[in-house]
Amino acid sequence: MKVVLFCGGLGTRLREHSDTIPKPLVNIGVRPIVWHLMRYYAHFGHKDFVLALGYRGDMIREYFTKYDETLSNDFTMSEGGRKIELMQSDIHDWRITFVDTGLHANLGQRLLRVRKYLEGENEFMANYADGLTDLPLNDHIEQFRRSEAIASIMAVRTSQSFHCVQSEDDGTVTSMGRIAETEFWINAGFMCLRKEIFDHIEEGDELVEKPFDRLIAKRKLHVNRYSGFWQQMDTFRDKIMYDRMEGRGDCPWMVWKKK
Template identity: 35%
Template sequence: MKVVLLAGGLGTRISEESHLKPKPMIEIGERPILWHIMKYYSQYGFHDFVICLGYKQYVVKEFFADYFLHTSDVTFDLANNSMEVHNNYSEPWKVTLVDTGLKTMTGGRIKRIQPYIGNEPFMLTYGDGVCDVDLKALLKFHESHGKTATMTTVNIAQLKGVLDIDEGNVVRSFREKAEADASLINGGFMVLNPEVFSYLKDDTTVLEQEPMQRLAEEGQLMSFHHTGFWQCMDTQREMKKLEDLWQSGKAPWKIWEN
């Protein structure tokens, strides 16, 4: 199953860092947060990634093109124009990097990568947040209900898309954030059936608006409630929180050995 990562936004709320690089490339523990998300998925056996790029897309492409320079010791033989990689650990990843446009909205970015997905269900999340959700349980839940979309929901007092969920875990409505909200929110880490593409029109489509609202109205949007750790990185304060967790050795999303 493919994992789609949204990594093309401008990241204006953390502009101190994102004016130099895309927000998903901001580092936690000397590795981009995008890398942390991919490592987490990989531990559950998901190794095939499609990354939606836009703002400063070349930074992401250069990172993967020069992956061994970032992760291994190397010897350059300038006389022979060769490079030797030492202690090479190769991730079991297939990474497809797609330019989905500089100003394309989230739904438009997903629409653009449809040719790389085909007629199969896929995972989807944002390239700026980590958590310790059980991805196998999430997928099993999605497969059990037969609806078009499942999103991981978290109960946290932050300003994200707000959901109304009934006792059967059916999302009855989806609306944009409001200042007074402190309800269940969209935490990303979604599973989507290919039918979702029919809800996406063009580059101006915002996934979290009309498509999600329609899915909710039609009873096709389900909630997988996660009560554990979840944290996005919208601000310098949140970036520092994640960095402190990493440096303490207690980062909840770090479930790998090296």
């Protein structure tokens, strides 16, 4: 299955990095988060990627066109550096299509603009480019295929909690209480889609709003609730958390390293 990755957002809540580089290129260790995500999909055999580019898409193109295998693979150097022998390779069998989908386009419009690169695909995957998981992808796909849904998403319990406020019309608070993270699930991406999704997206639509509402009305949206690891890189705090996990070798999303 082809994998569409939405790489065009501005990343406004990660200003410490996204003022200079797009959020998909923010590093975890020596590789950017989008590489970790693509490596995850490749582990399960899905190596044909379509990158829907927007903000600083030129930097994402440059990163891959000047990709340096030696940064994340063991190698032997000889002849004064003129000969490099890699012990293994990351992306030699990946196919990556780079598509400019506009600076301010939403996800629905970005998906419409890469449609021509999905011709002949009865089903494909799509995802945000700023979150990682250890979700058993084959099981996720199989659940989707067994369903009659046009779209399937992964849902996780949020890692945050909120104070819920109820009030009267004049603003007087009548109750206030904490909603714990265990009480509701959120959309975490990792979408599986059938080609019929394009019949439900109109010009200007945001993918997970009106198109998904139309699927819900037809009982054609499926969810896979997952309680394992998932974490978005949405803020600088998330970036620090990922760096610390990588530094101590606690990287559950690196399913390719598990035996």
